[in-house]
Amino acid sequence: MAGTTHGARSTVPIATLTLRQLAHGNAVRVVALFAAVPVVFALIYLIGQPTIDRVTFANNLFTHGVAPTVLPLAILILATSALGNEVEDRTMVYLVLKPQTRMRIVLEKLLAVAVVATLLLWAGTTIGFVIVMRGEAGGELGMLIAMLVAEMFAVLAYGALFLLLSLLISRALLAGIIYTLLWETTFSRFIPGVRLLSVRHFVESIYVRLANDPAATMDHPNRLISAIVTLLVLTALAIVATSWRLRTMNLE
Amino acid sequence: MPAESAGQPYGEVYDLGYKHYDGERLGRAHAIRALIVWSMKRGLGIRKRWTSKIMPALLYVAAYSPALIVAGILAFLPTQVNFSYGSLAGFISMALLIFAAGLAPEMLSDDRRENVLALYFARAITPVNYLLAKIAAMIILMATIAFGPQLLLFIAKVLLADNPLSYFGNHLGDLGRIIAWGAIICVYYTAIGLAVAALVDRKGIASAVFIGGILLITAITNALFDATSGTLRDYIVLISPIELVQSITGWLLGGSGSTIGNLVGPAYLVGVVAAVIAAGLIMQRRYLAEE
Numbered sequence: 001m002a003g004t005t006h007g008a009r010s011t012v013p014i015a016t017l018t019l020r021q022l023a024h025g026n027a028v029r030v031v032a033l034f035a036a037v038p039v040v041f042a043l044i045y046l047i048g049q050p051t052i053d054r055v056t057f058a059n060n061l062f063t064h065g066v067a068p069t070v071l072p073l074a075i076l077i078l079a080t081s082a083l084g085n086e087v088e089d090r091t092m093v094y095l096v097l098k099p100q101t102r103m104r105i106v107l108e109k110l111l112a113v114a115v116v117a118t119l120l121l122w123a124g125t126t127i128g129f130v131i132v133m134r135g136e137a138g139g140e141l142g143m144l145i146a147m148l149v150a151e152m153f154a155v156l157a158y159g160a161l162f163l164l165l166s167l168l169i170s171r172a173l174l175a176g177i178i179y180t181l182l183w184e185t186t187f188s189r190f191i192p193g194v195r196l197l198s199v200r201h202f203v204e205s206i207y208v209r210l211a212n213d214p215a216a217t218m219d220h221p222n223r224l225i226s227a228i229v230t231l232l233v234l235t236a237l238a239i240v241a242t243s244w245r246l247r248t249m250n251l252e
Numbered sequence: 253m254p255a256e257s258a259g260q261p262y263g264e265v266y267d268l269g270y271k272h273y274d275g276e277r278l279g280r281a282h283a284i285r286a287l288i289v290w291s292m293k294r295g296l297g298i299r300k301r302w303t304s305k306i307m308p309a310l311l312y313v314a315a316y317s318p319a320l321i322v323a324g325i326l327a328f329l330p331t332q333v334n335f336s337y338g339s340l341a342g343f344i345s346m347a348l349l350i351f352a353a354g355l356a357p358e359m360l361s362d363d364r365r366e367n368v369l370a371l372y373f374a375r376a377i378t379p380v381n382y383l384l385a386k387i388a389a390m391i392i393l394m395a396t397i398a399f400g401p402q403l404l405l406f407i408a409k410v411l412l413a414d415n416p417l418s419y420f421g422n423h424l425g426d427l428g429r430i431i432a433w434g435a436i437i438c439v440y441y442t443a444i445g446l447a448v449a450a451l452v453d454r455k456g457i458a459s460a461v462f463i464g465g466i467l468l469i470t471a472i473t474n475a476l477f478d479a480t481s482g483t484l485r486d487y488i489v490l491i492s493p494i495e496l497v498q499s500i501t502g503w504l505l506g507g508s509g510s511t512i513g514n515l516v517g518p519a520y521l522v523g524v525v526a527a528v529i530a531a532g533l534i535m536q537r538r539y540l541a542e543e
Contacts, residue, residue, distance in 0.1 A: 027457060044476055069467065171307065171456070174350075174353060181467075
């Protein structure tokens, strides 16, 4: 079976391998459920008697539902099953035996996570957005694109962070969930200083700056360029730290 | 191999010293008790590396510290504050939710993933015994968080009263409500947690499905409540885990309760019972159906 994937030598073999692993696991199904959350909310908005207009609803859905909760949880599940499970299943040894640098392994793992997460999240967001907007979707295309771009940067930053987390502790998924709930969702709402250390804040800043829409607002958004640079620097730091951890950790 | 013609036997059975066990056989009850204790140890991270002990320790601190602080405040400023059990319940139910997310997969998922269930059943333990032991272990651990802080506050209030004995007599109802509340919440989260753990083999994914599922369902049912009208929507709270817990808290211990909970108290138990029945059916399917 699948002679094409096996026959043609992939330029990113570890990423291809990881994609195959993910496709056979339960994680993707769970993540697909998470990614479908905007669709469910959009449908509820559709059947209800709306008290707020469509643009506001779509905006609230992204800033209160997708950015603080759906994004991190979906990426967390993918990231831990891409890298942490290799350690848990004791298959990491075979991966590091190959003549590849550790950095390459981490980068390809991130690539696989990013591809799957981005596709699923984009699909969920787009379908949800179209359901909410219906006929007006075309006019508000800029808002949708802003959401999708912000999601892409979120996937990179969270993906790299959670890859690191999955190598640092054994119960990475649970720890990541608690981090998401407490730090990204609760604390950053009540303690203003936390936002400067919160991925969510920069993701929403990108969205707000790109959408450039009166409905898309938040407290103290960062400038577009500084938000993007911050997230990219965070991603790079996490990749370096993950590679370092992979070099030094005991794989038994 | 020596030739047979030598007249010697070419094979011999050596007694290598295997002995029958002729100590006391402790029986099924002991096996179940041992499994309960062992499961509790695993849940708390005992005999595992220190990283597994962080989470339980943090949760115990998070659940008990508000009660200790309040007891301290009551001791020094008795008339200034009126801190109710309902306000403590918020902290405790949050801690219980996270505790259950870590515990439930620890109870069931590993044994299935590592294919060791057959080893358990080779002992004096049947599948039903196994499940009962796991349920008991989880409920006991959950109870230490559900009851402990509340009882601590109750004891503090009794001891700090002007006349402890008569205060105790007058507030026996409080004690009953604390115990009823703790028991209901423990059973509820244990049922949902074990149902998820019975379906998902990987501990991490099971935790994520449990917490993520509870939060998502709560958010979705909240949105559904806002989007609909009529009397039927008052029943949405029954399938909305966090709102259901808040409603039960409001009903039994006072406090703000839940914004979507408009039912009379005992009706909330329908939601809890439904969760228990669903969990029972799932476990029956996963563990007992093949026999």
